[in-house]
Amino acid sequence: MLRLFVTSNQISTVFCSTIAKNTHKQGDVDVLLIDNFIKKQSLVKLIYHSSAIHTWQHVLNLSTEIPDDFNLKPNLRKRILRRIKFLPVIETIYNFLLKIVVKKKNTKELEVIHQKINEVVGISPDTPVELFLLTQTSLNNFLTAYFNTAVVNYYEHGLVDYLYILEKNRVNNFYAVFGDSFQHFLRKKGAGVIFSIQTYFSREEGLKNFPAFKFEPDFLKKHAFNKLALILLDSSEIFSVQPRFWTDYLERCLQEIDKPADYLIIIKPHPNQSNEVLQLIKDYCKQKSKVLLIEDPSLISISVESMYISYMENINYVFSTYSAASFYLAKLFPEKRVFYFLYDFVGDYYRNGPRQYVVAYTELEPYMKNVFLTENCIFLN
Numbered sequence: 001m002l003r004l005f006v007t008s009n010q011i012s013t014v015f016c017s018t019i020a021k022n023t024h025k026q027g028d029v030d031v032l033l034i035d036n037f038i039k040k041q042s043l044v045k046l047i048y049h050s051s052a053i054h055t056w057q058h059v060l061n062l063s064t065e066i067p068d069d070f071n072l073k074p075n076l077r078k079r080i081l082r083r084i085k086f087l088p089v090i091e092t093i094y095n096f097l098l099k100i101v102v103k104k105k106n107t108k109e110l111e112v113i114h115q116k117i118n119e120v121v122g123i124s125p126d127t128p129v130e131l132f133l134l135t136q137t138s139l140n141n142f143l144t145a146y147f148n149t150a151v152v153n154y155y156e157h158g159l160v161d162y163l164y165i166l167e168k169n170r171v172n173n174f175y176a177v178f179g180d181s182f183q184h185f186l187r188k189k190g191a192g193v194i195f196s197i198q199t200y201f202s203r204e205e206g207l208k209n210f211p212a213f214k215f216e217p218d219f220l221k222k223h224a225f226n227k228l229a230l231i232l233l234d235s236s237e238i239f240s241v242q243p244r245f246w247t248d249y250l251e252r253c254l255q256e257i258d259k260p261a262d263y264l265i266i267i268k269p270h271p272n273q274s275n276e277v278l279q280l281i282k283d284y285c286k287q288k289s290k291v292l293l294i295e296d297p298s299l300i301s302i303s304v305e306s307m308y309i310s311y312m313e314n315i316n317y318v319f320s321t322y323s324a325a326s327f328y329l330a331k332l333f334p335e336k337r338v339f340y341f342l343y344d345f346v347g348d349y350y351r352n353g354p355r356q357y358v359v360a361y362t363e364l365e366p367y368m369k370n371v372f373l374t375e376n377c378i379f380l381n
Helices: 010-023 041-053 076-084 090-120 139-146 161-167 179-189 203-209 217-222 244-255 275-286 297-301 304-310 324-332 355-363 365-372
Strands: 002-007 029-034 038-040 058-061 064-066 129-133 151-155 173-176 196-199 227-232 263-268 291-293 315-320 338-341 377-379
Touching: 002 010, 002 139, 010 029, 010 041, 010 129, 010 151, 010 203, 010 304, 029 041, 029 090, 038 041, 041 058, 041 064, 041 297, 058 090, 090 139, 129 139, 161 173, 161 365, 173 179, 179 196, 179 365, 203 304, 203 324, 227 244, 227 304, 244 275, 275 291, 304 324, 315 324, 324 338, 324 377, 355 365
Parallel strands: 002 029, 002 129, 029 058, 038 064, 129 151, 151 173, 173 196, 227 263, 227 315, 263 291, 315 338, 338 377
Antiparallel strands: none
């Protein structure tokens, strides 16, 4: 059996490599595909490093690598389109034109992708194939269309996957960290699900499979610490938030820390953070004592989970808006830590963002409280 796994970042590589290792049978040919999107060089290195969890027959990088200092802030055209494409009339025109553009683009790209895959492993439409996909990668259309009889599985690498998986009409298995509570939630809602939900990834696998991360020795000497608080910036930029959001968010997090002078407070940017936001936060940190922004591109790209397991004994606070990483950590490593979620706090800042993101933010609320919530999670207003 040819098994094709699509990955997009470090955490999805850890997840799919764990699935591949646990489900591999004799005779399976396992191929890891790095999805065809732009990726910073440090992120690609982390993907390769994390893929070592499993013995892959091939790892095929289909992404376009960009320098670590590349600014990922959306240009003006993209920001305008995000806001207007759902307006009446415009939505119909936009969707019509989008189909034409995507079809032309996909035709060219997919020819290249097909050739690259075929170079490492011979394929044809009748090759027995099992696919392991993410819910939102452009490779999905090509793989499911070309292998139209393949067994199609999905696995999560973020919270919105619990929404998007319900929109898929061709699913055999959905591998979910919160699989048990997800099934209970769907039964309670009376939702009919025709695919199998597989709960996977245990605490033991987390300790074993998240690549350990340590700060450089000179960093520790310069910033001596015993207690740590970790603040995650998350991907709030997609909501087109005003600049004041970032400092308001950080100030709200700091309010919850008891005796903050006893802590080194580390701010972890999102891998897709723009240079402008990084500079804003950097200026903010200059006005604070023992508040540090991570700036090294390789550390920005690393998964929060890898950072957390390396300093578990020192971290007493983890703050995020509604980061999947925080929910994963709260479930896998619940002892003595408190995970704070500012999901309710950010609502006023998010509500004027692009429609597709606001809808997902709103629809996730019942999942927050019924699927992902554990006893050591606290929601802040």
